Amino acid sequence: MNGVNDFAFKIGTVNGTGSASANGLLMQAIFRMGIPVSGKNIFPSNIQGLPTWYEIRVSKDGYMARPSEVDLVVALNPATYAKDVATVREGGFLLYDSSWPLPKELERDGIQILGIPFGRLCVQNFEGDRERTLLRNIAYAGALTALLGIDMAVVEKLLEETYGKKPKLLASNHTAIRLGREYAEQHFECPLPFRLERMDATGGSILIDGNTACALGALYAGATVGAWYPITPATSLMEAFKAFCEKYRVDASTGERRYCILQAEDELAAAGIVIGAGWAGARAFTNTSGPGISLMQEFIGLAYYTDIPAVFFDIQRCGPATGMPTRTQQADLVSLAYASHGDTRHPILFPANPREAFEMAVQAFDLADRLQTPLFVATDLDIGMNDWMVDRFEWDDSYRPDRGKVLDAADLEKLKRFSRYLDVDGDGIAARTLPGVGGKGAYFVRGSGHDKHAAYTEDSDAYIEVVDRLRRKFAHAATLVPRPAYTLRAGAEIGLVTLGGCDAAVREAADLLAAQEIPVDVMRIRAFPFPEEVREFIESHERVFVVEQNRDAQLRSLLTIELGIAPERLTPILDYGGMPLTARVVVDSVVRHVGGVPA
Amino acid sequence: MTSIVKPPVRHPSLRTNALGLTLRDYEGVMSTLCAGCGHDSVTAALVQAAWELELEPHRAAKMSGIGCSSKTTAYFMKQSHGFNSVHGRMPSVTTGAAAANRGLTYIGISGDGDSLSIGLGQMCHAIRRNVDMLYVIENNGVYGLTKGQFSASADVGSTSKRGEANEQAPIDPVLLALSIGATFVARSFSGDKKQLVPILKAGLSHKGLALVDVISPCVTFNDHDGSTKSYKYTRDHEVEAVEADYVPVHLEITLPERAAPSDGGGELHVVPMHDGSAVRLRATAAGYDPTDRASAYAHVRACQARGEVATGLLFIDPASRDMHDQLRTTAAPLVDLPFESLCPGAAALDALMKRHR
Numbered sequence: 001m002n003g004v005n006d007f008a009f010k011i012g013t014v015n016g017t018g019s020a021s022a023n024g025l026l027m028q029a030i031f032r033m034g035i036p037v038s039g040k041n042i043f044p045s046n047i048q049g050l051p052t053w054y055e056i057r058v059s060k061d062g063y064m065a066r067p068s069e070v071d072l073v074v075a076l077n078p079a080t081y082a083k084d085v086a087t088v089r090e091g092g093f094l095l096y097d098s099s100w101p102l103p104k105e106l107e108r109d110g111i112q113i114l115g116i117p118f119g120r121l122c123v124q125n126f127e128g129d130r131e132r133t134l135l136r137n138i139a140y141a142g143a144l145t146a147l148l149g150i151d152m153a154v155v156e157k158l159l160e161e162t163y164g165k166k167p168k169l170l171a172s173n174h175t176a177i178r179l180g181r182e183y184a185e186q187h188f189e190c191p192l193p194f195r196l197e198r199m200d201a202t203g204g205s206i207l208i209d210g211n212t213a214c215a216l217g218a219l220y221a222g223a224t225v226g227a228w229y230p231i232t233p234a235t236s237l238m239e240a241f242k243a244f245c246e247k248y249r250v251d252a253s254t255g256e257r258r259y260c261i262l263q264a265e266d267e268l269a270a271a272g273i274v275i276g277a278g279w280a281g282a283r284a285f286t287n288t289s290g291p292g293i294s295l296m297q298e299f300i301g302l303a304y305y306t307d308i309p310a311v312f313f314d315i316q317r318c319g320p321a322t323g324m325p326t327r328t329q330q331a332d333l334v335s336l337a338y339a340s341h342g343d344t345r346h347p348i349l350f351p352a353n354p355r356e357a358f359e360m361a362v363q364a365f366d367l368a369d370r371l372q373t374p375l376f377v378a379t380d381l382d383i384g385m386n387d388w389m390v391d392r393f394e395w396d397d398s399y400r401p402d403r404g405k406v407l408d409a410a411d412l413e414k415l416k417r418f419s420r421y422l423d424v425d426g427d428g429i430a431a432r433t434l435p436g437v438g439g440k441g442a443y444f445v446r447g448s449g450h451d452k453h454a455a456y457t458e459d460s461d462a463y464i465e466v467v468d469r470l471r472r473k474f475a476h477a478a479t480l481v482p483r484p485a486y487t488l489r490a491g492a493e494i495g496l497v498t499l500g501g502c503d504a505a506v507r508e509a510a511d512l513l514a515a516q517e518i519p520v521d522v523m524r525i526r527a528f529p530f531p532e533e534v535r536e537f538i539e540s541h542e543r544v545f546v547v548e549q550n551r552d553a554q555l556r557s558l559l560t561i562e563l564g565i566a567p568e569r570l571t572p573i574l575d576y577g578g579m580p581l582t583a584r585v586v587v588d589s590v591v592r593h594v595g596g597v598p599a
Numbered sequence: 600m601t602s603i604v605k606p607p608v609r610h611p612s613l614r615t616n617a618l619g620l621t622l623r624d625y626e627g628v629m630s631t632l633c634a635g636c637g638h639d640s641v642t643a644a645l646v647q648a649a650w651e652l653e654l655e656p657h658r659a660a661k662m663s664g665i666g667c668s669s670k671t672t673a674y675f676m677k678q679s680h681g682f683n684s685v686h687g688r689m690p691s692v693t694t695g696a697a698a699a700n701r702g703l704t705y706i707g708i709s710g711d712g713d714s715l716s717i718g719l720g721q722m723c724h725a726i727r728r729n730v731d732m733l734y735v736i737e738n739n740g741v742y743g744l745t746k747g748q749f750s751a752s753a754d755v756g757s758t759s760k761r762g763e764a765n766e767q768a769p770i771d772p773v774l775l776a777l778s779i780g781a782t783f784v785a786r787s788f789s790g791d792k793k794q795l796v797p798i799l800k801a802g803l804s805h806k807g808l809a810l811v812d813v814i815s816p817c818v819t820f821n822d823h824d825g826s827t828k829s830y831k832y833t834r835d836h837e838v839e840a841v842e843a844d845y846v847p848v849h850l851e852i853t854l855p856e857r858a859a860p861s862d863g864g865g866e867l868h869v870v871p872m873h874d875g876s877a878v879r880l881r882a883t884a885a886g887y888d889p890t891d892r893a894s895a896y897a898h899v900r901a902c903q904a905r906g907e908v909a910t911g912l913l914f915i916d917p918a919s920r921d922m923h924d925q926l927r928t929t930a931a932p933l934v935d936l937p938f939e940s941l942c943p944g945a946a947a948l949d950a951l952m953k954r955h956r
Contacts (some may be wrong), residue, residue: 031956032956206952206955206956207955207956208955216948216951219941219942219943220942220943220948221942222938222941222942224699224933224934224936224941225695225698225699225933227695227698248943248947249940249941251929255927256927256928256929256930257926257927257928257929258929258933258936258940258941259928259933260698260699260923260926260928260933261926262694262695262698262728264691264724265720265721265723265724266720268688268691268721269688269690269691269694269720269721269724270691271691272684272685272688272690272691272692272694272695272721273691273692273694273695273698274695275684275692275695276682276691276692276693276694276695276696276697276698276699277695277696277698277699278695278699279682279692279695279696280660280695280696280699280700280703280934281699281700281934282698282699282700282933282934284695284698284699298685298688299685299688302684302685392952393948393952394945394948395944395945395948396945397944397945399942400938401938433680434680434700434934435660435679435680435696435700435703436657436658436660436680436700436702436703437657438655438657438658438678439657441657441680442656442657442677442678442679442680442681443680443681444672444673444680444681444682444683445680445681445682445683445684446681446683447683447684447685448683456673
């Protein structure tokens with residue numbers, strides 16, 4: 001890193017002071033200059049007063065993973081000075097607010113320290129604490145336009161788009177940008193050695209977060225019932241769905257809404273609502289995170305055992321119990337795969353980024369209907385809440401939902417008898433009817449023992465017949481879910497297996513390893529149950545690493561349990577501190593294991 | 600819950616309703632509850648109410664949780680879809696179903712364990728949302744299926760069959776429902792079909808959640824002298840507040856008004872239901888106003904203080920706005936909406952993508 005269009009910078013502030021708009025402005029300006037960019041918001045589980053950081057990576061090669069090192073730190077929170085100064089790479093820069101003398105914690109050899117009196121400039125130019133605090137953020141953005149070479153025309157346009165209708169705000173934002181920019185130009189050699197130059201690499205892209213993408217997928221898939229209980233980091237998914245529904249699903253003349261969003265009393269009720277709605281024939285979903293998944297367990301088992309479609313978005317966060325709600329992890333894999341008591345197994349989709357989250361959200365509703373079962377879309381906080389640069393979403397207007405096997409009145413007419421759980425086609429999926437259909441279609445859903453006719457039973461053979469059908473259905477699911485994605489290199493004897501949000505870091509790591517003459521193949525698993533080719537990839541590589549973000553190697557466990565692969569065949573690479581994965585973690589682990597010395 | 604199918608033998612002289620259906624057409628499989636269980640009387644009252652209301656069986660959905668009470672959804676209306684969910688969670692499943700398809704009549708059957716202990720939160724929030732459903736609590740003060748533990752509705756001083764006295768204050772679903780804004784609150788007794796059937800009919804016609812608490816004695820674990828939910832105790836201590844006389848709209852037009860209740864007292868309230876029919880309420884106590892929440896609450900409390908159980912239709916809000924009214928959901932059930940009206944399409948997505956540049 002650290003050249004033209006290839007560097008990273010980090011801004012440390014106090015949360016609740018309004019830095020998000022400044023950070024968003026910087027990120028969007030770089031994006032509009034045509035340069036690939038990614039941002040990671042490292043925020044506290046708090047509303048006001050705790051440290052928060054925003055990391056922006058600029059990568060002409062399009063690497064979107066969290067940067068392995070930081071070239072410039074903007075340190076504006078005295079509480080984290082010591083920590084922030086330590087994260088600057090050797091030879092890098094630190095920018096601080098010099099309204100006050102350089103504090104001792106910020107002194108460090110081997111880096112350059114720049115001071116701009118943001119606080120004093122704002123006191124001199126603006127009125128009132130609120131305005132001065134908010135505009136201090138815009139002032140540092142202004143300084144960065146000069147230090148990094150951000151195109152001012154782009155910044156002006158963005159400010160115009162944001163504040164065009166509020167002339168007073170527009171003027172003060174302009175002033176703040178100018179204050180920071182002019183101070184930097186007058187006092188330092190601008191731009192810094194690492195800087196931005198216009199490119200043309202973002203034309204087909206958008207900046208979007210995964211929660212918005214999932215919400216859009218639910219909207220486009222025709223979901224009509226959303227039930228939820230607020231939880232970080234899943235909350236913004238339903239809020240986005242609500243906003244989309246208000247935009248696209250309200251009758252202009254009557255105000256009638258073609259959707260029903262219910263904020264439930266807890267996650268149990270949210271799951272119950274989704275299952276009730278799914279049974280009644282709506283496409284329904286909930287959005288939650290680990291603690292919510294724990295609470296939904298009993299209901300998930302009910303939907304599994306009674307063949308009811310339901311879509312669950314699990315935006316994974318860090319840790320058991322409350323854990324670290326604003327940190328990311330992939331630690332719900334086992335609890336999703338086998339959620340609920342008794343013999344249960346559930347399909348899971350693992351999008352790697354918001355674009356795939358959009359597509360998989362749509363697929364999730366089709367698969368849930370087709371398979372008549374609870375279906376999980378497992379993203380994480382990093383995918384869900386951070387803005388990612390991804391290809392524009394596309395939609396095919398010829399798409400129609402796959403509602404699976406649903407018998408209507410005419411179908412029922414042709415039947416001698418309707419048996420809800422009779423496997424006619426041999427795929428483990430029995431046709432269902434929806435309440436209200438009439439004729440022979442009525443049946444009784446029960447979580448208690450039932451036979452293939454949906455009648456109560458305590459008979460061993462009748463019980464086994466039903467749960468063996470569910471096993472066949474799960475095996476069938478492996479043929480329907482998305483296949484793995486591969487990044488292959490000639491002559492590679494090492495295979496990296498990964499999933500979800502690790503993708504960006506793992507593919508970057510593969511490039512870095514290739515540069516060290518360690519070619520590796522990458523297989524990104526996109527769904528559970530695993531298609532048969534997952535086994536083939538593992539068996540065809542001399543050495544296989546499984547890269548995932550949890551302590552207990554949960555993906556590796558699933559591979560050994562489900563495919564019978566010997567655990568010693570799979571070397572875990574685990575990263576579970578709650579931060580998005582960096583390529584360096586992967587590279588260093590692989591190099592160490594193949595007998596080399598990490599750079 | 601073994602399914603014992605009743606023989607389809609039909610006496611030719613059985614009366615039919617306007618749909619051409621007999622009472623037998625509203626029955627379900629044979630009950631496997633204990634002989635003499637109050638719940639079976641509630642089932643019979645539901646069969647009667649649905650038949651009299653001319654409910655199309657396939658346009659109703661029977662919802663329940665877990666427990667003896669929740670088993671009863673199998674014992675009526677076998678032509679309806681049924682959903683026996685998990686313990687205490689009938690309200691959320693019904694909420695979801697009602698959200699998806701507002702065109703069906705939802706009959707929720709629960710018990711005091713199901714609704715007042717494990718499912719207390721769900722019941723309260725279904726009431727707050729005012730889900731359009733009949734919500735029957737078959738209340739016997741005891742856990743029957745697990746053989747006789749006290750439930751949250753057991754009265755202080757009530758003794759179990761083994762002689763153990765309950766020390767904890769009971770949760771009264773009627774008082775609770777009144778306090779959190781329920782729009783229809785009634786109480787009855789499983790052994791009083793004359794009172795129960797009109798209440799169930801009124802509840803089925805109410806727009807919003809109609810809570811009907813039915814004292815339904817458990818013959819096996821809670822029908823002895825120390826119990827306050829026994830047949831004898833309830834018969835001796837029941838006080839009827841309002842007699843409900845449900846008159847379907849077309850009968851009201853063609854038939855002369857029914858005679859006033861035999862006890863004669865009190866003023867008559869005619870409360871219009873959303874389907875155009877009317878429920879007629881006769882207060883036994885002079886001045887009892889079933890549309891006044893505060894006086895309903897006071898009446899139930901006063902009865903309680905005298906050791907009496909207030910029954911009848913205790914409260915009704917004629918201006919009830921159900922969940923869909925509050926959410927302004929489209930009149931057509933969501934499940935019936937064509938996909939084209941739900942998916943904004945490629946052009947809208949393209950426009951949206953520009954906002955993410």
